[in-house]
Amino acid sequence: xxxxxxxxxxxxxxxxxxxxxxxxxxxxxxxxxxxxxxxxxxxxxxxxxxxxxxxxxxxxxxxxxxxxxxxxxxxxxxxxxxxxxxxxxxxxxxxxxxxxxxxxxxxxxxxxxxxxxxxxxxxxxxxxxxxxxxxxxxxxxxxxxxxxxxxxxxxxxxxxxxxxxxxxxxxxxxxxxxxxxxxxxxxxxxxxxxxxxxxxxxxxxxxxxxxxxxxxxxxxxxxxxxxxxxxxxxxxxxxxxxxxxxxxxxxxxxxxxxxxxxxxxxxxxxxxxx
Numbered sequence: 001x002x003x004x005x006x007x008x009x010x011x012x013x014x015x016x017x018x019x020x021x022x023x024x025x026x027x028x029x030x031x032x033x034x035x036x037x038x039x040x041x042x043x044x045x046x047x048x049x050x051x052x053x054x055x056x057x058x059x060x061x062x063x064x065x066x067x068x069x070x071x072x073x074x075x076x077x078x079x080x081x082x083x084x085x086x087x088x089x090x091x092x093x094x095x096x097x098x099x100x101x102x103x104x105x106x107x108x109x110x111x112x113x114x115x116x117x118x119x120x121x122x123x124x125x126x127x128x129x130x131x132x133x134x135x136x137x138x139x140x141x142x143x144x145x146x147x148x149x150x151x152x153x154x155x156x157x158x159x160x161x162x163x164x165x166x167x168x169x170x171x172x173x174x175x176x177x178x179x180x181x182x183x184x185x186x187x188x189x190x191x192x193x194x195x196x197x198x199x200x201x202x203x204x205x206x207x208x209x210x211x212x213x214x215x216x217x218x219x220x221x222x223x224x225x226x227x228x229x230x231x232x233x234x235x236x237x238x239x240x241x242x243x244x245x246x247x248x249x250x251x252x253x254x255x256x257x258x259x260x261x262x263x264x265x266x267x268x269x270x271x272x273x274x
Contacts, residue, residue, distance in 0.1 A: 001054055003095050005103040008039070008049035008061070015058050016049055019199040020088060031202050038196045038227060045069050046111055050103040052087070052096045060087035062100040063197065064107050067117065067172065071195045071227040072238045074117060074160055076172030080108035082118040084198065085128065101136045105163070114169035115162055117141075123156030130159040138163045141171050175236035181245030187220045188266045191242040193235065196227045201239050204253045208241055211259040218267065244270075 008016050015022060017032035017039065039049060046066040052059050062085045067074065070081040082104050087096045108116050118138065120130035130140070138161040145157055160174055183189060190212045194205035205223070212221040226232040241248050243262045250258060 001094060002056070003099045004053045004056075005050050005099050006053065008051050012051045012058055012061075016051065016061050019084075020060075020086060021199070027203060027206075028199070031199055031206070035196055035199065035202060042069070048107050050100055050107070052099050052103075054091055054094060054096060058088075059091035059094075059096045060085070060100060062086070062104055064104045064116075066111065066113065071197055071232050072119075073175040073232070073236070074119065074172040075175055075236075076117065076170060078112075078114045078169065079117045079162065079172060080104065080111065080113045080115070082116055085118075097132060098136065101133075105165075109165060114166040115164035117160070117162040117172045120159050120161060121157065122159055130157075130161060133161050133163075136163070142174060144174070175232075177237040178235050179237055179240065179242070181242065183244070184220045188215070188218060188263055188270065189220045189222065189242075189244055190263065191240070191245075192221070192223045193226055193237050193240040194223065195238045196225065198239075200253050204239075204241075207254055207256050208259055211256050211263065214260070215263055215267075219263065 006012070013036055014032065017036040018024065018028050021028050039047065042065065046069065048064050049061060050064065051061045062082060064080050064082050067076045067079040067081050070083070072081070072083055074081070082101070085097065085100060105116060118133055120128045120133050122130050141160045141162055143157045143159040160172060162172055179191070181189070181191070190208065192205060192208050195201045209221070209223070212219050224231055224235055226235070226238045232238060241254060241259070243266050248262045
């Protein structure tokens, strides 16, 4: 079963920019156009997207970007960040992930980086298991627990990992959120942190913007696009929806009705407090 990794090109752009959800919906396609434009812009500062083929069929992809330009963290220097590694279910266990990681390592060395870093998970969660990276030579740097007893989808740990190539490499660190809520008298404040590189977050951002506009001057809407220069480093978080300083979220793309309900609730609370 021949396996080959190629840089994203015209034949794979739609596959990557839709996050494999080709011809699924107009919403996904709109998102794909925005993301693809950003991918191409970021190429000049080192973003590389690797696409793996098995039997000449696209099986998955991976993003690798210099840590200094990563919109998702972690913090550090002279490292390459691996994020958004995707392999289609039909190709699990067939070497696609290994091939992508090998390509990322080769790219990092080509760009003169001192190592690779990424974030994974431990616990009952399907996304990017830390054990996958550890099988490929990564070591845990630090971790933190999320969720609480009783959560149906608790993530036991978010893990920061790295694989240094050079003894002078310095280990990365987790970002620490610097978000601070700034109230506006008589208004509901919606603060949105979003990252164009992630399909889920990008679609979520468009939905939140549309819903916030429905409430007119009752809502003050602030957006923080962390993929733009300096924004991530200033606030050190890549995703978040805050209604009057209280975070809401669903894991998947925020549903419009859920956001509406959160704003309505905040309006009711403000009215009762008058």
